[in-house]
Amino acid sequence: MIRGNADWQRGNEKAKMFMIVPVKALRLIGLILSLLCPQIGWTQDSHKEIEQTAQLLTTFLNVGRVVIERNQLLINDPGKGDKGFTPEVFERLVLDEFFHQTDIDLKHPPSSLPSLAKELLATLLLASKEVVRDAQFVINQRGIGYKNFVPATFGSQAARKFSKRSKVTIKQTALEPRNLQNAPDGYEEMVLKRLASQPSSTTPSVEWLDGGQLLRAVVPIYYSEDCLVCHGNPKGILDMSGYPREGAQVGELAGAISIQIPSDHR
Ligand code: HEC
Numbered sequence: 001m002i003r004g005n006a007d008w009q010r011g012n013e014k015a016k017m018f019m020i021v022p023v024k025a026l027r028l029i030g031l032i033l034s035l036l037c038p039q040i041g042w043t044q045d046s047h048k049e050i051e052q053t054a055q056l057l058t059t060f061l062n063v064g065r066v067v068i069e070r071n072q073l074l075i076n077d078p079g080k081g082d083k084g085f086t087p088e089v090f091e092r093l094v095l096d097e098f099f100h101q102t103d104i105d106l107k108h109p110p111s112s113l114p115s116l117a118k119e120l121l122a123t124l125l126l127a128s129k130e131v132v133r134d135a136q137f138v139i140n141q142r143g144i145g146y147k148n149f150v151p152a153t154f155g156s157q158a159a160r161k162f163s164k165r166s167k168v169t170i171k172q173t174a175l176e177p178r179n180l181q182n183a184p185d186g187y188e189e190m191v192l193k194r195l196a197s198q199p200s201s202t203t204p205s206v207e208w209l210d211g212g213q214l215l216r217a218v219v220p221i222y223y224s225e226d227c228l229v230c231h232g233n234p235k236g237i238l239d240m241s242g243y244p245r246e247g248a249q250v251g252e253l254a255g256a257i258s259i260q261i262p263s264d265h266r
Contacts, residue, residue: 047215049114050261051206054217056117057124057170058204058257060098062219064128064158065151067093069226075149081142087129094128116265120168127161128154146240150230155257156182167265172221174255178243188258191218196253215261221254 067090068075074083099105106125109118131154132139138147152172156179159170173184175192184192191205195218204219223231228248230239235247248254 046263047208047212049116050215050263050265051217053114053117053120054206054215054259054261055204056102056104057120057168058217058219058259059101060094060121060124061128061155061159061170061257062221063094063097063101064090065155066097068149068151068154072150075139075147076145078143078145082140085132085139086136087133090132091125091129094125120166123165124158124162124170127165128158130161131157148241150241152178159257167262169258169260171258172255173258176246177255182255184258187216188218188256192253192256195220195256200251200253213263215259215263217259219257219259221256223248223250223252223254225250227254 070093071085074080074085077083095106104110104113106121134157135149135154138149141147155172159172160181163169163171171182173182173188173192175184175189175196177183187209195205200222201220204217206215206217208215228250230241230243231246231248231254233247234245236244239245
């Protein structure tokens with residue numbers, strides 16, 4: 001039997017009446033629990049904190065890449081031995097640029113910064129400094145120009161070191177990656193294909209999967225003029241890093257920074 005609209009309405013009203021009491025009670029219990037123990041992972045606020053943390057972590061990794069890019073001529077200077085580009089100098093530059101981009105001073109983190117973000121940003125800073133420390137020998141070599149220490153190599157290494165130390169996974173990826181360790185998983189491939197077919201935009205893709213258990217964010221990266229010396233034309237001809245050029249154009253999607261945070265991250 002097909003019920004009419006009025007029946008549906010009435011049915012819904014009844015259902016609502018039954019629901020109101022338990023929903024209200026649950027909300028109240030949730031509120032009390034979240035006040036008593038803010039670390040509990042399944043409150044709404046916590047989802048928001050996790051999203052903010054994801055955004056700050058990807059910004060931080062990107063800031064590290066920017067700092068390497070700005071010091072590329074120094075790093076590649078064959079005439080100079082000791083470059084003075086130490087992990088401490090790198091840290092200062094990264095914290096300054098991060099402050100410039102976010103207004104957050106990580107030397108004196110504001111109380112509004114979620115504790116999860118504070119903790120994970122500190123871990124990512126440490127991992128990033130270790131990558132710069134491990135590269136000191138290469139960076140300080142005299143007589144060699146290109147040293148294969150570029151934003152992407154830095155980013156891949158820092159992301160991998162960080163991901164080994166937390167339940168959070170961060171990586172650089174692309175549809176046709178140079179480094180196979182950066183190959184996209186099924187989800188990343190789907191999002192990258194969607195982004196590649198859309199005009200360039202800074203809006204990241206942010207989704208909660210597995211019934212709200214897993215946050216996945218994919219932040220697109222686009223080619224600028226500076227990238228084309230390696231990723232541009234002539235397509236297929238090896239660049240200075242020894243990879244075939246992609247034949248990319250300015251504004252094309254280069255890849256993304258992808259991050260996954262499970263809601264039971266602690
Ligand atoms: C000096 C050459 C060079 C320049 C300039 C360069 N890249 Fe790359 N790029 C590389 C190398 C080498 C890799 C592989 C890194 C690795 O081993 O993880 C790479 C990897 C990447 C990746 C990760 C996915 C992959 O292919 O493994 C992205 C995304 C990327 N580059 C984007 C850019 C963008 C955007 C720029 C400009 C802002 C840029 N690159 C400038 C050499 C370069």
